[in-house]
Amino acid sequence: MAEHQAHAATHEHHEHKPHGWRRWVFATNHKDIGTMYLVLSGTMFFIGGLAAMGIRAELFSPGLQFFDPQFFNSLTTMHGLIMIFGAIMPAFVGLANWMIPMQVGAPDMALPRLNNFSFWILPFAFTLLMSSFFVPGGAPAGGWTMYPPLILQTGAAFPMLIFSVHLMGMSSILGAINIIVTIMNLRAPGMTLLRMPLFVWSWLITAYLLIAVMPVLAGAVTMLLTDHFFGTTFFTAAGGGDPVMFQHIFWFFGHPEVYIMILPAFGIVSEIIPTFSRKPLFGYESMVYAVASIAFLSFIVWAHHMFTVGMPLAGDLFFMFTTMLIAVPTGVKVFNWTATLWKGSISFETPMLFALAFLFLFTIGGFSGVMCAIVPADFQYQDSYFVVAHFHYVLVTGAAFAIMGAVYYWLPKWTGHMYNEKMGKFHFWMSTIWVNVLFFPQHFLGLAGMPRRIPDYPVQFTDLNMLSSIGGFMFGLSQLIFLWNVISCIRGGEKAPAKPWEGALGLEWTLPSPPPYHSFETPPTAVWEHPYQAD
């Protein structure tokens, strides 16, 4: 460790770090690009959050209060697109950019210019998407799933939607290629695949998923475009096409997409829990195989999103059973995290609190997922608020909580300062309490029959909607604490040592905090006997 610090100090003068705007526009450094991804993600998180506040304000009481139904539908559609493609995915790519080179002992990503291109596509994509609010016909309102024929009724925003989805897809594919090439080619000598940190493993598998499914989404939306403008009938029944075919293709992309948003979260939790339990991760290899199994199964479960379209019974059964199979590797992971905690010397710093909340609350989302997988039950849940509750438990208390945990975990490494622990814990408790007030009542609303994507509802749903909205506003406000804490930490604070967490393992902690501009100019020369043994 000392060797690396000395090495970093001598090389501080040879960084050739560009300054001013050029540093960011022409960035090829993995840390700068990672920072830009995270800033973009944070910005989109707050913009998508504003849309969510609008939705919850409208649903606070029955009747139409603020928006006409068309605009309400635009809000739900844009909230979904922005949060998935703008907040969660770029956050994970930002974390990958920051951490993968440092965790595998590489100086940078393998293809730095491609990395710059992958990032800079995104601000244009989201500017294009969000400017659709101001064109005739308003922003897309057919849902983030873009089902035809409804989505084909979008006004001038339609080509903007399609082009922005293409851009996001291109960015993801190029980013994924870069991640795979980095992991496969730039690992430190001695770091075999089964000695890689779990975050790296989960990202390697996620990157393969991205390469397999983003082109499928791109193909599907290209067909929508030609159906709309060039007279093709891929999905138009009148011309011999099949709108249900779009749903099959969309969900062939969409279900692996769900895992694209959760596998890196699994990787993060697998880093945080051993650190604060001061024990090695229980069942490392089974964790790797579980991630790989989940990724494989994600390709053969897509039609569980469309049980009610009228598939043959054999189809329903096949997708029901394959979906339930996913509970097996997921159960392995939850078991292993729990076994890691068992008899550990546990401490509850903010990243650990988020990881533990993930463990409990993601599992709630997993259980409601199993409920949705049961065909006859799903006929009741389909398109109801139960589904909204289910996927928000998975994506907010799952993916978003893991991202917040990761930010607190690695922030001292990135900035060289400790964040305010008290404020971090306050943010955690506010988030955890209010997120449950926000989403838990939605299960009951769904079971009672409230459909999703509606701006108005019968009066008997009022109380639970009010409760949910109050939870939503408070959860939204709580995130300002997070923003404040992160900004304060970037601006200064108590100096962070190279390894601020006593139980942390892995190469990133052998670098000083903040790390030098180029992480490992010479590869570390540790001999690994087990994963994470780098010292």
Next chain:
Amino acid sequence: MTESKDETASAAKRRRAIRTAALLAIVALAFYVGIFLLVKWRHP
């Protein structure tokens, strides 16, 4: 001598990285084209 060996190794590494990236890009392109062929096959 050592430096030139290093350079050769680094060039080989770079070539391998570009080859891997190109291969992955081809796979992505194949999935993109494949989905059109699939839809065409289902509804000629």
